[in-house]
Amino acid sequence: MKRFLILLLAVLTISLPATAAENVEIYIDNELLECEVSPVNIDERVLVPMRAIFEALGVQVFWNGDDRTVWVERGREFMCIPIDSSEIGTGIKNSDDEEVWVDTIHIDVPARIIDDRTFVPVRAVSEMLGAKVSWDGDNNRVVIDSRINEGGNVYYTSLSDFGRLYMVGKNGQFRHKLSDKTAYNLKVYDGDVFYQAKENNYIYQAGENTEERVLVKSSSDMLDIDGGYIYYQQLEAVKRNYGVLYRVNIESGEIERITDNAVQYPKKYRDYIYFNLDNDNKMYGITLDGTSVITIATGDEPALRPFNCVFYGDYILMEDGFWYGNIIRMDLDGSNATTISKGNSLIFKEQQVTNQVIYLNPERGQDIYSVNLDGSGLHLVHEGDPSWMDIDLLAKWDNMIYYRHPFRKEIYRVNLDGSNEIYIGYADDMKIVNGQMFTSHNGLYLDNLDATNSIKLYDRAVKSFEVIGSDVYIVDNASSKLYLADFNGNRSAVTSDSVGEWVSD
Missing domain, CATH: 2.120.10.30 (TolB, C-terminal domain)
Structure with missing residues (x-):
C-alpha cells in the first residue's frame, strides 16, 4: 500500500463541557505545546490539534488518499485511522515484514477532516503511544504524560511473530527484537532476560545492553536464578522430567554438577532443591552447592512429590x-x-x-x-x-x-x-494484593476488601492480570495486547503486539 508523508494536524478528544473548547491549552510533560489550530468541540468532545505531539514523540504520520486513512507508525507498530469511522485498527510488522492486525479499537467520535485538518481521538492515540491523558479542569488544559523518562522494561514472546522474543519499555517505547528464536520460560535477573528456545531447549541470555548468548548448550529445564547462578536440570530424552541437576555461573559461564544421579520433579525453594528418585517413594533435598543431601519421608506410601x-x-x-x-x-x-x-x-x-x-x-x-x-x-x-x-x-x-x-x-x-x-x-479471577482486591469480569476492577468502592481499571474482557508494586499489567482477552494501568484507572498500551509469555524488571 502506497502512503504519502503529509503534514497533518491530528487531535485528541476528551470529555468536557461544550463551552470548554475555547482557549484550551495542551501540556506535554509539563511543557506548553504551541498549536496553530484551536480546539474544536464535536458532540461535547474537544478535538485538539496534535501534529507537534506526533513529532515530539517520534511518530510518523502517513496519508492514504485512496481509502482516506491516516497511518501512524512507530518502529514496527502501526495504527490505521479511517476518516469518519468508529473503528481504529492496530498491529505490528513481523520479522517477514508482513502487517499483522492485532486489535480493533472502538471510539466514540470518529476521525474527521475539518478545514483540511485531520483530527483523531485521544484514547486511541494515547494508548498507541503509551502516553497518559487527563483533563485539568481548573486550568482548562489537556495534560499529556508521555512517560518518556519512566524506567523499566517488559520482555515478551510475540504471538504475532512466531513466538520470537521482544523487549519494550514500560512506557511503550523502544520496542525491539532480542532473539529470532521461539522463546519460553522467561526469567528476569539483574537487568537481563534469561530464556529457553523451543528449537533446542538451550538456555540463553539477552538484554538492553547484552547481546544474545547461549549459557547452557544442552536440552535443559531452567528451574531458577539465584545468587548469580542459573539452576537447571539437564533433560534425558527417554524420560520426562528426568535428569541430572546443574548450575551455571552467569558471569563466568562455569558449569557445576549438583547431583550425581538423574532426578525427577525438581523444585527449588530457598536453600534447597527438592526432588524424587525413580526407585523409591521418598523426597530428597540437596543444598544449592550439592554438598549435602537430606531425606524427607513420612512412610513407604504414598510417594511424596515436590509439586504436591x-x-x-x-x-x-x-x-x-x-x-x-x-x-x-x-x-x-x-x-x-x-x-x-x-x-x-x-x-x-x-x-x-x-x-x-x-x-x-x-x-x-x-x-x-x-x-x-x-x-x-x-x-x-x-x-x-x-x-x-x-x-x-x-x-x-x-x-x-x-x-x-x-x-x-x-x-x-x-x-x-x-x-x-x-x-x-x-468474577472470573480475583487477587488480594497489599489489602486491595482486584477482580476481573468483563473488565478489571480495583476495590476495597468488602467491594464497596470499585474503580474500573480496564473496560474490556481480561485474559490475565498481574499486580507488581503500584503497576497493574493487563492482557486483553481478545487481542492479547499488554496494557499498564495505575490504581487511579489511568492506563496505556505497552505494545500493539499480541503478547504470549511476559516478564518485567
Missing part, C-alpha cells in the same frame, strides 16, 4: 495421601515432622503465609477449615453446600477468606472464625 507440597514460609506442608490426607508440617530440612490435621484434607496452595493454614475437607460439601501451624485451634470456617460439588479458594488476607462457586463464579468472604460471611460479586 506447599512451601509455606519456613515450613513444608503436605498431605500424606494420593489426592488428599492428613496434613503434615515439617521444617525445610525435613526435621520436626508433625501431623497438624487428621482426616481427608486438601491444602489451599495460594494462601498468604500466616500462622494459620487453610484447607478443604472434600468429603462433605467442601467444608473450609483453619488450623494453626502448631496443630492447635482447628475449627470449621465455612460449612459447604453439598450441591456445589466443588469450591474454589481464591485468597486469604489477614483474618478473611475469599472463596467462589466454580460454575456460577459467585465470590463470598468469611472471617477465619466463621463470622460475617458476605456475598462479594461475580
Whole structure:
C-alpha cells in the first residue's frame, strides 16, 4: 500500500463541557505545546490539534488518499485511522515484514477532516503511544504524560511473530527484537532476560545492553536464578522430567554438577532443591552447592512429590495421601515432622503465609477449615453446600477468606472464625494484593476488601492480570495486547503486539 508523508494536524478528544473548547491549552510533560489550530468541540468532545505531539514523540504520520486513512507508525507498530469511522485498527510488522492486525479499537467520535485538518481521538492515540491523558479542569488544559523518562522494561514472546522474543519499555517505547528464536520460560535477573528456545531447549541470555548468548548448550529445564547462578536440570530424552541437576555461573559461564544421579520433579525453594528418585517413594533435598543431601519421608506410601507440597514460609506442608490426607508440617530440612490435621484434607496452595493454614475437607460439601501451624485451634470456617460439588479458594488476607462457586463464579468472604460471611460479586479471577482486591469480569476492577468502592481499571474482557508494586499489567482477552494501568484507572498500551509469555524488571 502506497502512503504519502503529509503534514497533518491530528487531535485528541476528551470529555468536557461544550463551552470548554475555547482557549484550551495542551501540556506535554509539563511543557506548553504551541498549536496553530484551536480546539474544536464535536458532540461535547474537544478535538485538539496534535501534529507537534506526533513529532515530539517520534511518530510518523502517513496519508492514504485512496481509502482516506491516516497511518501512524512507530518502529514496527502501526495504527490505521479511517476518516469518519468508529473503528481504529492496530498491529505490528513481523520479522517477514508482513502487517499483522492485532486489535480493533472502538471510539466514540470518529476521525474527521475539518478545514483540511485531520483530527483523531485521544484514547486511541494515547494508548498507541503509551502516553497518559487527563483533563485539568481548573486550568482548562489537556495534560499529556508521555512517560518518556519512566524506567523499566517488559520482555515478551510475540504471538504475532512466531513466538520470537521482544523487549519494550514500560512506557511503550523502544520496542525491539532480542532473539529470532521461539522463546519460553522467561526469567528476569539483574537487568537481563534469561530464556529457553523451543528449537533446542538451550538456555540463553539477552538484554538492553547484552547481546544474545547461549549459557547452557544442552536440552535443559531452567528451574531458577539465584545468587548469580542459573539452576537447571539437564533433560534425558527417554524420560520426562528426568535428569541430572546443574548450575551455571552467569558471569563466568562455569558449569557445576549438583547431583550425581538423574532426578525427577525438581523444585527449588530457598536453600534447597527438592526432588524424587525413580526407585523409591521418598523426597530428597540437596543444598544449592550439592554438598549435602537430606531425606524427607513420612512412610513407604504414598510417594511424596515436590509439586504436591506447599512451601509455606519456613515450613513444608503436605498431605500424606494420593489426592488428599492428613496434613503434615515439617521444617525445610525435613526435621520436626508433625501431623497438624487428621482426616481427608486438601491444602489451599495460594494462601498468604500466616500462622494459620487453610484447607478443604472434600468429603462433605467442601467444608473450609483453619488450623494453626502448631496443630492447635482447628475449627470449621465455612460449612459447604453439598450441591456445589466443588469450591474454589481464591485468597486469604489477614483474618478473611475469599472463596467462589466454580460454575456460577459467585465470590463470598468469611472471617477465619466463621463470622460475617458476605456475598462479594461475580468474577472470573480475583487477587488480594497489599489489602486491595482486584477482580476481573468483563473488565478489571480495583476495590476495597468488602467491594464497596470499585474503580474500573480496564473496560474490556481480561485474559490475565498481574499486580507488581503500584503497576497493574493487563492482557486483553481478545487481542492479547499488554496494557499498564495505575490504581487511579489511568492506563496505556505497552505494545500493539499480541503478547504470549511476559516478564518485567
